[in-house]
Amino acid sequence: MVLARDAVDQIETHPVDVLVIGAGGAGIRAAIEAKAAGASVALVCKSLFGKAHTVMAEGGVAAALAHVDPEDRWQTHFRDTMVGGKLLNNPRMAELHAREAPDRVRELEAWGAVFDRTRDGRILQRPFGGHSHPRLAHVGDRTGLEMIRTLQDRAVALGIDVYMECTITRLITGGAVGGSGGARGGGGGPAVVGGFGYWRTTGAPVLFPAKAVVLATGGIGKAYTVTSNSWEYSGDGHALAYSVGADLIDMEFVQFHPTGMVWPPGVRGLLVTEAVRGEGGILRNKDGKRFMSDYLPEDRRGEYASTDEEAAKWVTAQSQGRVTDARRPPELSTRDNVSRAIYTEVREGRGSPHGGVFLDISYLPAEHVRRKLPSMYDQFKELADVDITKGPMEVGPTTHYVMGGVRVDAETGASTTPGLFAAGEVAGGMHGANRLGGNSLSDLLVFGMRTGAGAAAHAARIEAQPYVDPVQVRDAARELAAPLEREGGENPYAIQQELQDVMQRLVGIFRIETDLQDAIAELARLKARWPGVAIGGGRVFNPGWNLVFELRNLLVISEAITRSALQRTESRGAHSRIDHPETDEAGWGGRNSVVRRTADGSMEVTTTRLPKMPDELRVLLGGAH
Ligand SMILES: Cc1cc2nc3c(=O)[nH]c(=O)nc-3n(C[C@H](O)[C@H](O)[C@H](O)COP(=O)(O)OP(=O)(O)OC[C@H]3O[C@@H](n4cnc5c(N)ncnc54)[C@H](O)[C@@H]3O)c2cc1C
Numbered sequence: 001m002v003l004a005r006d007a008v009d010q011i012e013t014h015p016v017d018v019l020v021i022g023a024g025g026a027g028i029r030a031a032i033e034a035k036a037a038g039a040s041v042a043l044v045c046k047s048l049f050g051k052a053h054t055v056m057a058e059g060g061v062a063a064a065l066a067h068v069d070p071e072d073r074w075q076t077h078f079r080d081t082m083v084g085g086k087l088l089n090n091p092r093m094a095e096l097h098a099r100e101a102p103d104r105v106r107e108l109e110a111w112g113a114v115f116d117r118t119r120d121g122r123i124l125q126r127p128f129g130g131h132s133h134p135r136l137a138h139v140g141d142r143t144g145l146e147m148i149r150t151l152q153d154r155a156v157a158l159g160i161d162v163y164m165e166c167t168i169t170r171l172i173t174g175g176a177v178g179g180s181g182g183a184r185g186g187g188g189g190p191a192v193v194g195g196f197g198y199w200r201t202t203g204a205p206v207l208f209p210a211k212a213v214v215l216a217t218g219g220i221g222k223a224y225t226v227t228s229n230s231w232e233y234s235g236d237g238h239a240l241a242y243s244v245g246a247d248l249i250d251m252e253f254v255q256f257h258p259t260g261m262v263w264p265p266g267v268r269g270l271l272v273t274e275a276v277r278g279e280g281g282i283l284r285n286k287d288g289k290r291f292m293s294d295y296l297p298e299d300r301r302g303e304y305a306s307t308d309e310e311a312a313k314w315v316t317a318q319s320q321g322r323v324t325d326a327r328r329p330p331e332l333s334t335r336d337n338v339s340r341a342i343y344t345e346v347r348e349g350r351g352s353p354h355g356g357v358f359l360d361i362s363y364l365p366a367e368h369v370r371r372k373l374p375s376m377y378d379q380f381k382e383l384a385d386v387d388i389t390k391g392p393m394e395v396g397p398t399t400h401y402v403m404g405g406v407r408v409d410a411e412t413g414a415s416t417t418p419g420l421f422a423a424g425e426v427a428g429g430m431h432g433a434n435r436l437g438g439n440s441l442s443d444l445l446v447f448g449m450r451t452g453a454g455a456a457a458h459a460a461r462i463e464a465q466p467y468v469d470p471v472q473v474r475d476a477a478r479e480l481a482a483p484l485e486r487e488g489g490e491n492p493y494a495i496q497q498e499l500q501d502v503m504q505r506l507v508g509i510f511r512i513e514t515d516l517q518d519a520i521a522e523l524a525r526l527k528a529r530w531p532g533v534a535i536g537g538g539r540v541f542n543p544g545w546n547l548v549f550e551l552r553n554l555l556v557i558s559e560a561i562t563r564s565a566l567q568r569t570e571s572r573g574a575h576s577r578i579d580h581p582e583t584d585e586a587g588w589g590g591r592n593s594v595v596r597r598t599a600d601g602s603m604e605v606t607t608t609r610l611p612k613m614p615d616e617l618r619v620l621l622g623g624a625h
Contacts, residue, residue, distance in 0.1 A: 007477075008470045008473050008474050008477065009470075011205050011206065011207050011473065011477070012204065012205070012206045012207070013206075013207045013208075013209065014042055014161075014163070014206070014207070014208050014209075015208070015209040015210070015465050016039075016040045016041060016042045016161075016208060016209075016210050016211075017034070017039035017040045017041065017210065017211050017212065017456065017459035017460075018031075018034040018039045018040070018041045018042075018210060018211070018212045018213075018214060018452075018455045018456055018459050019041075019042050019044065019194065019195050019208045019210035019212070019213045019214070020034070020041060020042065020043045020044065020213075020214045020216060020452075020455075021044050021045075021168045021195060021213065021214065021215055021216060021217055021236075021237065021240075022044070022045060022052070022214075022215065022216030022217040022218060022237065022424070022426070023043050023044070023045035023049055023050075023052055023162065023164070023216075024045075024052030024053055024054040024055075024148070024216060024218055024424060024425075024444065025052070025054035025144075025147055025148060025151060025424065025441060025444040025445065025448060026054075026216040026423040026424025026425070026426075026427075026443075026444035026447065026448040026451070027043060027045070027052070027214070027216030027217075027423075027424065027448070028043065028148070028151040028152060028154075028155050028448070029151060029423075029444060029445055029448025029449050029452065030214045030216055030413075030421075030423050030448045030449070030451045030452035030455065031043040031155055031160050031214075031452060032151070032154055032155055032158060032160070032449075032452065033448070033449045033450075033451075033452025033453045033456065034214075034452040034453070034455055034456040034459075035155075035158050035159075035160050035452075036158070036452075037452070037453055037456035037457070037460075038456070038460070039212075039455070039456040039459050039460070040161075041160050041161065042161050042163060042208050042210070043155065043160050043161065043162045043163065044162075044163045044164075044166050044168060044195070044197070044208065045162070045163075045164050045165075045166070046165065046166065046167040046168075046200065046232060046236075047164070047165065047232055048164055048165065049152065049162050049164045050148055050149070050152050052148065052218065052232070053144075053218050053219070053229065053230065053232065053233065053425075054144045054147060054148050054441070054444065055144045055145050055148045056144055056230070056271070057143055057144030057147070057440070057441055058141040058142065058143060058144065058271065058273035058275060058375060058376075059126070059128060059136055059138060059141065059143065059273045059274050059275040059278065059437055059438055060125075060126055060128070060136030060137055060138030060143045060275070060438050060441070061101075061105055061136060061137050061138070061143060061147065061438055061441035061442050061445070062077065062101065062128070062131060062135045062136050062436065062437075062438030062439050062441070062442045063077075063101035063102045063104070063105045063135065063137060063442055064076065064077040064098060064101065064102055064133070064135060065102050065105065065106075065122075065123060065125060065135075065137065066133075067118055067122040067123055067124065067125050068118065068124065068125045068133070068134040068321060068323070069125075069133040069134055069323055071133060071323075072132075072133035072134075072135060074098040074099045074101075074102070075098070075620045076132050076133065077097075077098035077101070077131075077135065078094050078095055078097075078098035078099075078617070078620055079132075079620050079621055079622070080130055080131050080132050080436060081094045081097065081098060081431070081436060081439060082094050082432070082621060083130070083621070084130040084334050084431075084432075084434055084435070084436040084439075085403070085431050085432020085433050085434055085435070085436075085573065086432055086433040086434060086572045086573040086583070087432065087589065087590070087621075088250065088253075088432035088433045088572065088573070088590070088591075088592065088610065089429065089430060089431060089432035090410055090429035090430065090432075090610065090611060091610070091611065091613040091614075091617050092410040092411075092611060093410045093429050093430040093447070094430065094432075095617055096410060096411075096446060096447075096450070097430060097439070097442060097443055097446050097447070100446045100449075101442035101445065101446055104442065104445035104446055104449065105123070105137050105442070105445070107445075108147065108150050108151075108445070109123065111150050111151075111153070111154050112150050112153060113139075113146050113147060113149075113150040114139065114146065115137045115138065115139055115143075115146070116137075116138055116139055116140065118321055119321060123137045124137070124138070124321070125137055125138075126138055126275060126278045126279070126318070127278045127318060127328060127332060128274055128275075128278050128332070128436065128437040128438050129274055129277065129278075129331075129332045129333060129334050129335055129338065129436065129437055130332075130333070130334040130335075130436040130437070131436060131437075131438065132303075134318065135438065136275075136278070136437070136438040138275070140371070140372060140373070140374050140375070141273050141275050141372070141373050141374060141375045141376055142374070142375055143441065144441065147441060163206070165199060165200040165201050166197055166198070166199055166200065166206060167197050167198060167200060167236075167546065167549065168195040168196065168197035168208075168236070168240065169196060169197050169198065169476060169479070169480060169549045170195070170196040170197075170240070170243070170472070170476040170479070171192050171194070171195055171196075171213060171240050171241075171243065171244050171420070172192070172193055172194040172195065172196055172207075172209070172468055172469065172472050172473065172476075173189075173190040173191060173192055173193060173244055173469075173472070174190060174191055174192075174193035174466050174467055174468065174469060175190065175191070175466075175467065189244075189245050189417060189418070190244075190418075191417070191418035191419035191420075191466070192210075192212075192213045192244055192417055192418070192419040192420040193209060193210065193211075193419060193466035193467070193468055194207065194208050194209040194210045194213065194466070194468055195207075195208045195210065195213055195240075196208075196472075196473055196476040196477075198480055198539075200541060200546060201540065201541060202539065202540060203538065203539020203540055203542070203545070204539070205476075205477050205480060207468070207473060209465055209466065209468045210419075210459075210466075211419070211458065211459035211462040211465070211466060212419050212420075212421060212455035212456070212458045212459040213419060213420055213421065213455075214413070214421045214422065214423060214451055214452065214455045215237035215240060215241060215406060215415075215420065215421065215422040215423075215426050215427075216237070216422070216423050216424045216426060216444075216448065216451075217235075217236045217237030217238075217240075217426045218232065218233050218237070218424065218425045218426060219233045219235070219401055219402045219425040219426070220233060220234070220235035220238060220254070220402045220554070220557050220561075221233040221399050221400065221401075221402075222234045222235075222496075222500070222550070222554060223235065223399075223499065223500065223503045223554050223557060223558045223561070224254075224399035224500055224503050224504050224508075225269075225500040225501060225503075225504040226260065226268055226269040226397075226398050226399060226504060227260075227269045227398055227399040227400070228257060228260055228269055228270060228271035228398045228399070228400045229399065229400070231550075234550035234551075234553050234554050235402075235553045235554055235556070235557035236549075236550065236553045237405075237406070237422065237426035238251075238402075238404075238405060238406065238426060238553070238556070238557045238560070239552070239553035239554075239556040239557055240553075241406045241415060241417070241420060241422065241426075242556055242557075242560070242595065242596075242597050243556075243597065244417050244420065245416075245417055245596065245597055246406055246407070246415040246416050246417040246420055246596075247406070247407040247415070247416045247594050247595070247596050248404060248405060248406060248407065248428065248560055248594070248595040248596070249404060249405070249406075249407045249428040249429060249592045249593060249594055249595075249608070250403055250404035250405070250428045250429070250432070250433070250564070250592050250593055251402070251404035251405075251428075251557070251560040251561045251563075251564040251593060251595055252404065252561060252564035252565040252567070252568050252575045252593055253402070253403035253404050253431075253432070253433050253434065253573055253574045253575055254399060254401075254402050254403070254404075254507075254561060254574060255335060255336070255399075255400050255401040255402070255403060255434065255435055255574050256335075256336075256339045256397040256398065256399055256400065256508070256509050256574065257271060257274075257335055257339070257397065257398050257399075257400035257401070258335055258338035258339040258341075258342050258395070258396075258397055259271070259272040259273075259274070259276065259277070259338075259342075259359055259393075259395040259396075259397075259398075260272060260395060260396060260397065260398025260400075261379075261380075261383070261384065261393075261394070261395065261398075262352070262354045262355055262356035262394050262395060262396040263353075263354035263356075263384060263394055264383070264384060266383075267383045267384070268398075269398040269399070270379070270383070270398075271398065271400065272359065272376060272379075272393060272395050273373070273375075273376060274335070274437045275372070275373060275376075276359060276361055276373060276376060276393075277329075277331040277332055277338075277359070278318075278332065279315075279318070279319070279361060279364070279369075279372050279373065280315035280318070280319070280329070280361060280364060281331060281359050281360065281361040282311075282329070282331060282359070282360045282361075282363075283331050283338070283341075283342070283357055283358070283359055283360075284357065284358045284360060284392070285345045285350040285351065285352075285357050285358070286350050286351060286352055286353075286357075286358075287350060289350075290308065290330075291341065291345055291350075291357075292329075292330035292331050292333060292338065292341060293306075293330045294341075295330075295333070295337060295338075295340070295341035295344070296330055296333055296337070297333075297337065300333070302327075303327060303328070304327050304328060304329065304330045304332070304333070305326060305327045305328060305329050305330065306327075310326045310327060311326070311328075311329035311330070313326035314326040314327065314328055314329060315329065315364075319364070319368060334434060334436065335400075335434065335435075335436075335437065335574075336433075336434045336573050336574045336576075339397040339509055339574075340509060340510075340576060342356070342357050342395070342396055342397055343396075343397055343509050343510070345357055346396065351396075352394045353394070354394050355396060356394040356395045356396030357394070357395060357396065358392035358393070358394060358395075359392060359393045359394075359395045360391075360392035360393075361373070361388060361389075361393075362388060362389055362390055362391055362392065366389035366390075369388060369389045370389065373388070376388060376393075377389065380393055397509060401425065401435055401440065402425065402561075403428065403431040403432065403433065403434065403435055403573075403574065404428050404560075404561070404564070404593075405422065405425065405426050405427045405428035405429075406420075406422035406426055406427050406428060407428055407429065407594070408421070408422050408423075408427045408428070408429060408447075408451075409454075410429070411450065411454070412450060412451065412453070412454025412455075412457070412458075413427065413447055413450055413451025413454045413455070414454055414458070419458065419466075421451050421454055421455045421458075422451070423444065423447045423448045423450070423451035423452075424440075424443065424444040424447070424448060425440060425444070427447065427451075428592075429592075430443050430447065431443070432573065433572045433573025433574060433575060434573035434574045480549075483533050483534055483535045483545060483548045484534075484535055484537075484538070484539065484545060486532070486533075486534040487534065488534060489532045489533050489534025490529055490532050490533050490534065491533070491534075491544070492533045492535070492544060492547045492548045492551050493544065493547065495526050495529055495530065495533065495551060496547060496551050496554065498522075498526055499523070499526050499551070499554055499555065499558060502519050502522045502523060502526070502558070503519070503558055503561070503562075506518055506519035506522070506562075507519050507558070507561060507562050507565060509576060510576050510577075510578050511565050511575070511576065511577050511578065512577065512578040512579045513566065513577075513579050516562055516565055516566040517566070519558075519562045520559070520562055520563065520566070523555065523558055523559050523562060524559075526555060527555045527559070530551065530552060530555060533548050533551070535548060559603055560595040560603065560605075563595065563603060563605045564593040564595060564605055565577075567593055567605050567607070568588060568593060569584070569587070569588075570582060570583055570584035570587065570588045571583060572588065590609060590610040591607045591608070591609060591610070592607060592608050592609075592610060593605060593606075593607055594606050594607060594608050
């Protein structure tokens, strides 16, 4: 069906107080909170309800519950997060996250989540890279499934309206409806008053007028060829926020997880959870050398085992749920560091046959490996014909997570555009230059809740349903129909493949000015081709047509990543510049990159200073600042 140009008033319309775009952990948690605050809520997702990325999370959710190590405290979690993020995190977000994560995990348990248990029946916690104590509550290596199932049950019980297989392609803006207490202090410009999208099942357009809109759309992994992310991660929320003038921050910081599958080619990039290393997995190169000790940052070396014996003692204690004085193995260094180490081993000719390195957990009892890592066991057995209880896996870095995102107010999740909020992976600030494993699931619980409350409070301050401009709706409907009506245009898959290749080759783990300049030029050429894309077939379940709008978003966020990476002339966290290998504390310390759409539609990249850290938080960092 192609919408008649004048049929705006015939579009299916669902007015609500709060529109939540995205039904992963952040979106569902936000919807639950907004509903509990008395708002009417529409929860929209582009795939099936329950099939968001959150369901794929394996290793666990980080929270200083102190069940395995009674020494753990929120203050240490705060410090680990800030140190892992190279002190570029919004300190208030890191504080709220560390303080509130334990309550959010306990709340999930009260709602029915069943985590693995300690011997005395409390929630079991496993170690992960960069965390000073065993901190990740988990369910084997299927933690996300348990979380999403629990949140979903709760949302259904509360009667939240869910619109699944529905993609939002445009935000609608309107007249001033009052500031939202945004990250820039109240926000400027026109407010967001709803979202426009279409049903993937029928192709019919749909409109959600709303007093507040929460973005919870996840990440951007599909900008790269090798990624752990599914098709859903096309940076839609980042691009939607940008399109209405909201600030994006820290976009240069893309996390390359050190361990993805490298073989067979069809599954290249698929995640091999950090839990494998948390349970004692050892990284070796083709010569059998355990290489991670060679790559530990000097100032952190003292935190890691200095001999294989000490590392083995630590692994044994962990598997028995005991505290030990042995230090953790070097494989549990932060993700940015382990990724660079593997990349360097491969580049210098010491890689495995398929361009990775070896990760070995087969020295532990087979029954223990199968119980603690059931998904990894099945994944390698079914996809690579490798039995991980008998031999090593081959692994290499894979694009996994974006630290950058919508600039938000720590307390409420409000963006710099009135009426627009963001939570979860689409929001920036929480993780600084590098995210610690397990800190995303806790982030989406803590800030999903806060953002749902913030959006509901904003909506409550607005009496009448905001006016929705029919011209914007008509334009959005025309944009939707255009690729189907165009004849002889270009295939969006071809452009997407080229875009992924550009990002993988030129804006990957190691970056250099000449590559970044080339990438900007290439991306501009691809962007110029986008208006000419054409699609055959109809609107019903047409993946090529769906891709057109995801591609538009990928073009925006790829440019944002590349321009921010060019601007930051230093190496920090996940951003490594070959031409600027040092961390430049004097020039770049405490500075976040900001990307914003200017009035003429061009992309502006600037910087802003981190909010000041109060002394009581600064003191927790010890010598790390
Ligand atoms: C394989 C894997 C393992 C991981 N393991 C861990 C782990 O152990 N611990 C940890 O802390 N983190 C882990 N992560 C990261 C973590 O899972 C994600 O960062 C987190 O789940 C993101 O949650 P979210 O709610 O922000 O987004 P998601 O869970 O991805 O949800 C995004 C939602 O937005 C919807 N959406 C997107 N665009 C649109 C649109 N235009 N219109 C409508 N809906 C839209 C999607 O359909 C989806 O419902 C892992 C990630 C992966 C990929």
